[in-house]
Amino acid sequence: MPTVAVDKEDLWERLGYKYTTEEFDKLCFDFGIELDEDTTAEVEEAKRKGLPTERPQLKIEIPANRYDLLCIEGIARALRIFLGKDQPPEYKLVYPPGGEDNLLTVAVAPETKQIRPYFACAILRNLHFTPRSYASFIDLQDKLHQNLCRRRQFVAIGTHDLDTIEAPFRYEARNPKNIKFVPLGKDKEYTAEELMTVYESEKHLARYLHIIRDSPVYPIIYDQKDRVLSMPPIINSEHSKITLNTKNVFIDVTATDETKLGIVVNIISTMFSEYCSEPFTIEPCKVVYSSGETRITPDISSRPSVAHTSYINSCTGLTLSSSQIATLLRRMSLPTEPSLDNPAEDILVLIPPVRPDILHECDIMEDAAIAYGFNNLPERFPKTSTVGQPLALSKLSDVVRLEWALAGWVEVLPLILCSHEENFEWLNRPDDSLAVKIANPKTLEFQVVRTSLLPGLLKTVRENRSHPLPIRIFETSDVVFKDKTLEKQARNERHAAAVWCNKSAGFEVVHGLLDRIMAMLEVPRIGSTDHKARTGYYIKECSDPTFFPGRAATIYYRAPPKAGKLSALESLKKDVLHMPVDLAIGTLGILHPSVLEKFEIGYPCSAVEFNLEPFQKEMHADWTEGDVKSAKPPPVL
Amino acid sequence: MAEALQQLILDTLDTHGTIRDTRTLVIPGQKEAAASQDAQVSILGALNSLASRDMITYTTHETLSHVLTPEGAQIALEGSHEARVWAALPSKGEGEPVSPAELKQKVGDEAAKVGQGRAFKNGWIAKEGSGLVKLALSIQDKTQLDMREVDSTGTLKDGEKALAELRKRKLIIQRKGQWFAVQKGPSFSTSIAKLETDLTVESLTSGAWKTATFKKYNFEADGIPTNGGALHPLLKVREEIRNIFLEMGFTEMPTSSFVESGFWCFDSLFVPQQHPAREVQDTFYLSDPSVSLPPPKSYYERVSKVHEHGGFGSTGYRAPWSDAESRKLLLRTHTTASSSAMLYKLAARCRGEADTDAVDHADLAHEHGKVLAQTSGGAGSVPSGSVATGQDDGFRPAKLFSIDRVFRNETMDATHLAEFHQVEGVVADKGITLGDLLGFMKVFFEKLGLENLRFKPAYNPYTEPSMEIFAFHPQLKKWVEIGNSGMFRPEMLEPMGFPKDVRVLGWGLGLERPTMIRYGITNIRTLVGHKVSIEGVEKSPAVMF
Numbered sequence A: 001m002p003t004v005a006v007d008k009e010d011l012w013e014r015l016g017y018k019y020t021t022e023e024f025d026k027l028c029f030d031f032g033i034e035l036d037e038d039t040t041a042e043v044e045e046a047k048r049k050g051l052p053t054e055r056p057q058l059k060i061e062i063p064a065n066r067y068d069l070l071c072i073e074g075i076a077r078a079l080r081i082f083l084g085k086d087q088p089p090e091y092k093l094v095y096p097p098g099g100e101d102n103l104l105t106v107a108v109a110p111e112t113k114q115i116r117p118y119f120a121c122a123i124l125r126n127l128h129f130t131p132r133s134y135a136s137f138i139d140l141q142d143k144l145h146q147n148l149c150r151r152r153q154f155v156a157i158g159t160h161d162l163d164t165i166e167a168p169f170r171y172e173a174r175n176p177k178n179i180k181f182v183p184l185g186k187d188k189e190y191t192a193e194e195l196m197t198v199y200e201s202e203k204h205l206a207r208y209l210h211i212i213r214d215s216p217v218y219p220i221i222y223d224q225k226d227r228v229l230s231m232p233p234i235i236n237s238e239h240s241k242i243t244l245n246t247k248n249v250f251i252d253v254t255a256t257d258e259t260k261l262g263i264v265v266n267i268i269s270t271m272f273s274e275y276c277s278e279p280f281t282i283e284p285c286k287v288v289y290s291s292g293e294t295r296i297t298p299d300i301s302s303r304p305s306v307a308h309t310s311y312i313n314s315c316t317g318l319t320l321s322s323s324q325i326a327t328l329l330r331r332m333s334l335p336t337e338p339s340l341d342n343p344a345e346d347i348l349v350l351i352p353p354v355r356p357d358i359l360h361e362c363d364i365m366e367d368a369a370i371a372y373g374f375n376n377l378p379e380r381f382p383k384t385s386t387v388g389q390p391l392a393l394s395k396l397s398d399v400v401r402l403e404w405a406l407a408g409w410v411e412v413l414p415l416i417l418c419s420h421e422e423n424f425e426w427l428n429r430p431d432d433s434l435a436v437k438i439a440n441p442k443t444l445e446f447q448v449v450r451t452s453l454l455p456g457l458l459k460t461v462r463e464n465r466s467h468p469l470p471i472r473i474f475e476t477s478d479v480v481f482k483d484k485t486l487e488k489q490a491r492n493e494r495h496a497a498a499v500w501c502n503k504s505a506g507f508e509v510v511h512g513l514l515d516r517i518m519a520m521l522e523v524p525r526i527g528s529t530d531h532k533a534r535t536g537y538y539i540k541e542c543s544d545p546t547f548f549p550g551r552a553a554t555i556y557y558r559a560p561p562k563a564g565k566l567s568a569l570e571s572l573k574k575d576v577l578h579m580p581v582d583l584a585i586g587t588l589g590i591l592h593p594s595v596l597e598k599f600e601i602g603y604p605c606s607a608v609e610f611n612l613e614p615f616q617k618e619m620h621a622d623w624t625e626g627d628v629k630s631a632k633p634p635p636v637l
Numbered sequence B: 001m002a003e004a005l006q007q008l009i010l011d012t013l014d015t016h017g018t019i020r021d022t023r024t025l026v027i028p029g030q031k032e033a034a035a036s037q038d039a040q041v042s043i044l045g046a047l048n049s050l051a052s053r054d055m056i057t058y059t060t061h062e063t064l065s066h067v068l069t070p071e072g073a074q075i076a077l078e079g080s081h082e083a084r085v086w087a088a089l090p091s092k093g094e095g096e097p098v099s100p101a102e103l104k105q106k107v108g109d110e111a112a113k114v115g116q117g118r119a120f121k122n123g124w125i126a127k128e129g130s131g132l133v134k135l136a137l138s139i140q141d142k143t144q145l146d147m148r149e150v151d152s153t154g155t156l157k158d159g160e161k162a163l164a165e166l167r168k169r170k171l172i173i174q175r176k177g178q179w180f181a182v183q184k185g186p187s188f189s190t191s192i193a194k195l196e197t198d199l200t201v202e203s204l205t206s207g208a209w210k211t212a213t214f215k216k217y218n219f220e221a222d223g224i225p226t227n228g229g230a231l232h233p234l235l236k237v238r239e240e241i242r243n244i245f246l247e248m249g250f251t252e253m254p255t256s257s258f259v260e261s262g263f264w265c266f267d268s269l270f271v272p273q274q275h276p277a278r279e280v281q282d283t284f285y286l287s288d289p290s291v292s293l294p295p296p297k298s299y300y301e302r303v304s305k306v307h308e309h310g311g312f313g314s315t316g317y318r319a320p321w322s323d324a325e326s327r328k329l330l331l332r333t334h335t336t337a338s339s340s341a342m343l344y345k346l347a348a349r350c351r352g353e354a355d356t357d358a359v360d361h362a363d364l365a366h367e368h369g370k371v372l373a374q375t376s377g378g379a380g381s382v383p384s385g386s387v388a389t390g391q392d393d394g395f396r397p398a399k400l401f402s403i404d405r406v407f408r409n410e411t412m413d414a415t416h417l418a419e420f421h422q423v424e425g426v427v428a429d430k431g432i433t434l435g436d437l438l439g440f441m442k443v444f445f446e447k448l449g450l451e452n453l454r455f456k457p458a459y460n461p462y463t464e465p466s467m468e469i470f471a472f473h474p475q476l477k478k479w480v481e482i483g484n485s486g487m488f489r490p491e492m493l494e495p496m497g498f499p500k501d502v503r504v505l506g507w508g509l510g511l512e513r514p515t516m517i518r519y520g521i522t523n524i525r526t527l528v529g530h531k532v533s534i535e536g537v538e539k540s541p542a543v544m545f
Helices: A008-015 A021-031 A040-048 A072-082 A110-114 A131-146 A192-201 A258-275 A309-316 A322-331 A361-372 A392-406 A454-463 A507-520 A568-576 A593-598 B002-016 B037-052 B070-078 B081-088 B100-107 B109-121 B142-153 B160-168 B201-206 B233-247 B297-308 B323-327 B336-346 B363-367 B434-447 B490-496 B512-519 B534-539
Strands: A003-007 A034-038 A057-061 A104-108 A118-124 A155-161 A169-174 A218-222 A228-231 A249-255 A281-288 A294-297 A303-308 A336-338 A346-351 A471-482 A490-501 A536-541 A547-558 A583-591 A605-611 B056-068 B125-128 B131-134 B172-184 B259-261 B286-288 B329-331 B398-407 B419-430 B453-460 B463-473 B478-488 B502-510
Touching: A003 A008, A003 A072, A003 A131, A008 A057, A008 A072, A021 A034, A021 A072, A021 B453, A072 A131, A072 A258, A072 A322, A104 A118, A110 A169, A118 A258, A118 A294, A131 A155, A131 A258, A155 A228, A155 A258, A169 A249, A218 A249, A228 A249, A249 A258, A258 A281, A303 A309, A303 A361, A309 A322, A309 A361, A309 B434, A322 A336, A322 A346, A322 A361, A361 B463, A392 A471, A392 A490, A392 A507, A392 B233, A454 A471, A454 A490, A454 A605, A490 A507, A507 A536, A507 A583, A507 A605, A547 A605, A583 A593, B002 B037, B002 B056, B002 B172, B037 B056, B037 B172, B056 B070, B056 B142, B056 B160, B070 B142, B081 B100, B081 B109, B081 B142, B100 B109, B100 B131, B109 B125, B142 B160, B160 B172, B233 B398, B233 B419, B233 B434, B233 B512, B286 B329, B297 B323, B297 B490, B336 B398, B336 B419, B336 B490, B336 B502, B419 B434, B434 B453, B434 B463, B434 B478, B434 B502, B453 B478, B463 B502, B502 B512
Parallel strands: A104 A169, A104 A281
Antiparallel strands: A003 A057, A034 A057, A118 A249, A118 A281, A155 A249, A169 A218, A218 A228, A281 A294, A303 A346, A336 A346, A471 A490, A490 A605, A536 A547, A547 A583, A583 A605, B056 B172, B125 B131, B259 B329, B398 B419, B419 B502, B453 B463, B463 B478, B478 B502
């Protein structure tokens, strides 16, 4: 969420009231913005110490979709209307004398399609800047650039002293070698190519260079005399820069996205039109595309939209009339007109150009609810009647967690992301290409999603050196494997794992833990050569480099047979070859000393890990409102 | 030894009637009176044992005495630094003078450094050339003698000034000591009856318990620690919250899909493709695998259309749409990705897909486990009474919840981890309102011990209205943000196939924050991850909100 710093005294003056911090905090809370910080105390403190200070500021957090609140002008305007002190302003386009024919024109060259195809502009006439309104103007551009414009990638804004340049203007895209001008803040000419190097070392501009650097052509705006206005999205020219004395401002906006282009030119021109000699007026311009298509920009017409009283009431739980709703909406800067056809139900809302956040009737409904006050809405407990039900997998996990804790083991909660070596090399496991790999981790050790619970458990043992031996820890949680058959190309698998660490390795200890949970799950222990048993589990020696030679085993599970669930191969094995269909669900063993060394553990350890999913119980379908079974015929007597 | 000491105390009392000062006792096996503090500690043990049988009573007196520091103890044993320096040198003219470097090797750095100065000052040693030699033929190592005196008597005959000097040199420290005056108790006797400490099977069988005298039990002492296991505190809070949902009739959603696509994690929720949450700074994207299979085709088309061109009464975002962005694989940033998939499934019958297994995308059933119970009305079901038209539009109300891990590409600090747990609740029904959401929140959070709630308007791309939930926290004594809630947007629900009049309420909160407040933890890394202390887990109290 963007934070906007506003001058406290100026805001009080605009609102016509000196709020206490608490009062203003409450106002913000109700309106849906947040008072983050009041620097008054800080400033007073600095003053006492005789340090240079700025004027006290309020730092206000703004919802990310309210571009109309990114400056003091917008915040004060919206709050005054919310408080009922003003009506929503009517923004007007004022044509130059002579009308449309005399509009300032900008020709857009076809080459711009390769890099930044959309252009819009606006003129603010007879402005009077003060140092603070000037700073606010610059700050709003920056706020828009950082948020909606995604660091100038989507949209870039340039502002110029119109009296230093001569229309018509041309928006072109040229080879950077053929662009040469004095950029803002410099005293000599550079080619665009040179600027790419010069700005490399200027941090505030360096981060925008990538947007156009590798393009064969760079966007550039010229006036009639071939003077550069700006090279979007990097820099304006020194020549046309605005100053405190600028009277007439030309705003250029270039974009890769036409919707955002419109939003930005509307916000910047409507917000600062209040400083024009006739407030809230904007002089439009004509943008002529190479196709011959022309656009008058900015388009600040309201978008008429119908809101329905019944809809708003049905969402809020209120029983308001259309006129009551209209009153609420006006407090949110949404002018309304009564509908002629159905005044009790329909409300014609004229969505102003400063509210691009309104996409749907639900956004209007929200504004009505905010104006009514969320905390004033009637509270009600939903009638929705349903039966609660846990997930089979969660229930199973909880059984394992509880039984193992009762058996004297301690549950731990390591991280799911780990490094490649922790997941593979350190366990003496080759990369089986089954782990999901992360492309852009900020923390370097997060390279893969674990495919085993062991690394986390072993790291926990490592970090708990001071714990008296034996250490007995376990975790039941998910690992992730790649799976090409699934839409998301990966699947979670619920595992249970435990590590025992003591002065002797204790294979039989983790084996006992396995036996215990199988007993609790009513899975009988069967012989590894017993082909006849219907269901059960057994362990069978295996060679696994994670474990000590001769002290490692695979855990096999034979699920109870289910009709019609066997694959052709399984049926063949079972019915023709009389071989049981047993699932390898995990391993246990004494950890190999080289594994212990990698995890910096000085004591022998044994570990068990297996897949829990085959032990899930099927859950019953719930009975819910609307589910009725048709009656059976009555018994015949 | 313990018994002999007890006997000595009883005998002494028997002879003298009282013991004025236990420091005068000579402990059996010792030659001198028990002046040291260690001896008094042994005597205290004997006194307590006798007092517990009412054989004696005693009063405690405190003294200040001195004990040696490790350095002082070394001096008592090996001599002072200066004496060791002196001893290490040859007498003048009787050998090669010792260079400072050699001296260090002989007596160690510390002794050489401190000892040289003092030995010079005492006139014990002198320089010869670049080396050192003995000057005095014999010396008296006063410091060593002092140390030995303090060690045996706890003080110095030289008095407080000398003691203060030694304290300054950090050779001795002051320690509080105790001694005792002893009188006969009500059950005084010179013979110590053997006391039983516990009721045993032998004494039950023999009947000896009837005549035996039992030792007094020390009710101030701790019991013997148990040796069971323990559950992790965060997961204890998870269980408590799960129980609250189950009490309120919620069904747990399958969330076993850490890997999601941009489509399910964002697009299906009407999060714009240009939203900052989708940037690489905030979300973990995958390099392998990196692209999902296509989502269900017709649904995908409805979703992309509502984003790019609008529809269902919305203008849409009217921003360029990228298939590639939609297909990017990532680690889910919220469990709402799973909720979205469940809601899509819940709407299957509204879309006219009678059997949820026959959705245009068979994988979903596999990925999300069992078909959600609420959707399985079965062939015999009849229209819900709440449907005004009398036609069954296939909708069934649902209350769903999940608590599972989510991932954010954050730099880790005391309050942020790259993975944490999200609690989420969803209610889908017709005729429910924001007022129901408020009511639900009230009941839900009351069960969590938070009674005073306030709601603040907020922005969230998939809910409108969106409300941040604040509570006055009884432990923190201030208003804190505890979660987010709202009503899912029509642009999210209608492309799934829900009828227009279905409203879906949702809310979410982190699991870590209430847990940290519950246990008074300020650093999240002591709660989650491998750096958590096992002992901390063992000692975490139970959770009852």
